[in-house]
Amino acid sequence: MLKTRSLTAKSVTPPRRGRPPSLSPWRDAAARDAERGRKRAALIRAAAQAFRANGFHNTSLDDVAAAVGVTKPLVYHYVGNKQQLLFECFCTGVEQIRAAFETAEHSGTTARARLVRVLAGYAEAITGDFGWCMVRAEDLDLDATLSARVKQLKSEIDQGLRRLLRAGIEDGSIRSCDPKMTAFAVAGALNWIAHWHRGRDALTPAEIAARFIDLFVLGLAPRADRPRRR
Amino acid sequence: MLKTRSLTAKSVTPPRRGRPPSLSPWRDAAARDAERGRKRAALIRAAAQAFRANGFHNTSLDDVAAAVGVTKPLVYHYVGNKQQLLFECFCTGVEQIRAAFETAEHSGTTARARLVRVLAGYAEAITGDFGWCMVRAEDLDLDATLSARVKQLKSEIDQGLRRLLRAGIEDGSIRSCDPKMTAFAVAGALNWIAHWHRGRDALTPAEIAARFIDLFVLGLAPRADRPRRR
C-alpha cells in the first residue's frame, strides 16, 4: 500500500508557494495550530467511519491510521489512546445535537414546534459519520472518567428533550404525558436510526425525520381533528 | 473462587435417591437429554447476563464459564464457540418476541389492538436477560452465516410489525402512515429500552410499555377526540 502521507497531503492550506517572506509569525503559528487541529479531526473522522463500519472492537488503531495513510504511533501523538479516540468521536456527534437544540431553542412559536425542529436536527446528526459512535459509545468500553463524561453529555440531551416536553404541556401544544418515558421513546427511535441507516438509503435523513415526527405528533389512532404536524 | 460445579448442582432433577431400579431406559435417556438441555440453557443465560453487564468483547469465555462454576472448554462442549454463544442468546430473545406475536395475533378485535399487545410483549422481552443480546448482537461480530440468520430473524419481526400496521390502516384502526418508517420508529424506541433499563428501575416493563404505547397511539398533539388507547 502506497504511503501517501495523506494526512499532510489533505491539508487544506497548501504549502503556500509565493509566500510573503515574513509576516507576523503569529499568523504562521496560528495556521500551524489550525493545521494540527485539522489533522486531528481527520483522524477522528476516519476512526468514526471505521468504528461504524466494523465496530469499535473490530477496528484496530492500525486500521484507523492506515485509513488516513499514517502509522499507529501518530494516532497516539494526536489522540491519547483508543478510548480517547472513541470519546472524541462521541463528543463530535453530541456537539451536532447540541447545535440542533441551540438553533431550535429560540425559533419562537410553540414548544412542540421547537421540539420538532430539534428532532429533525437530531435525526440529521444520527445519520452522519458520528451518529454511530454517539449512539454506541459504550460506557463499558471507557474508563470511569470518560464514561462519566459520556453519561453527563447524554443526560444533558435527555434533559433538553424533557424540558421541551414539559414546556409543551404547559403551553398546551403537547398533550399531557410522562416526559421521562416520552423522551426515552423519542430519543430511542431516533438513536436506532444509527443501527439501520446505511449510506445510500431510499430516504434522506430529512424525510426519515419527517415520518418519525408524523408518528410522534399525530399518533397511530385516526384523528377526527386535524392539527398541523409542526 | 470455589469451584462448586454449580452447572451440575443447579440441575432441577435431583439425583433421585430412592430410584425405581429399572424403568424403561427411555425415561432416563430423555431425562439425561433434558438435563443437558438445561445445562446448555444455563450457560447461554449466564452468557447473556455477562454480555449485558460487560459487553460482548469485554466478556471472556472464562468469565462465562466461571459464572456458572465450570471451565472454558466445557463451553465449547455445550456450545460451539463464542459467536455461536452470542447467536444462541439472540435466538432465545427473538423467540420471546415471536411468542408475543403468536399470542397477540389471534386475540381478535382490531389490528391496532393486536399491535398494542405485540408491543407490550416486545417490551417485556427487551427488558429480560436476552434483550441486550437481541438488540446488540452485531452482524459485525458474527461470521457471514450467522449474521445472515440474524438478519433474517430481525427482518421477520420487522415484517410482522409492518403487516400489523398495514392491516390497521385497512381496518381503519390506524391512521394512514408509512408502515416501514413507522415500524422502524416503534421498534427503535422499544429496542432502545435495552440501553437504559437496568434491573431495578422505577417502572415495571409493563408500565414502560403502557407509556410508550400511549405516545405511539395518541401522539403528542392534543386531541379533540378521545379514542381508547388500546
Next chain:
DNA sequence: AATTAAACTTACTCGTCAGTAAATTAATGA
C-alpha cells in the same frame, strides 16, 4: 548554522483470550 521541537516511523513488548489437545473422572450399558 546550530538548536530545539514537532511530526512521523520502525520495530518491538506484553497481556489477553479464543480455541485445542490430551488427559481424567463419572455415568451407561452389555
Next chain:
DNA sequence: TCATTAATTTACTGACGAGTAAGTTTAATT
C-alpha cells in the same frame, strides 16, 4: 466386570492488537 461414551478438567498454543521506546526526518526559532 469391562467397555464405551459423555462430562469435565488441566495445560497448552497462537494470534492479534494496544501501547511504547527509540530513532529519523522535517520544520520552526535564535
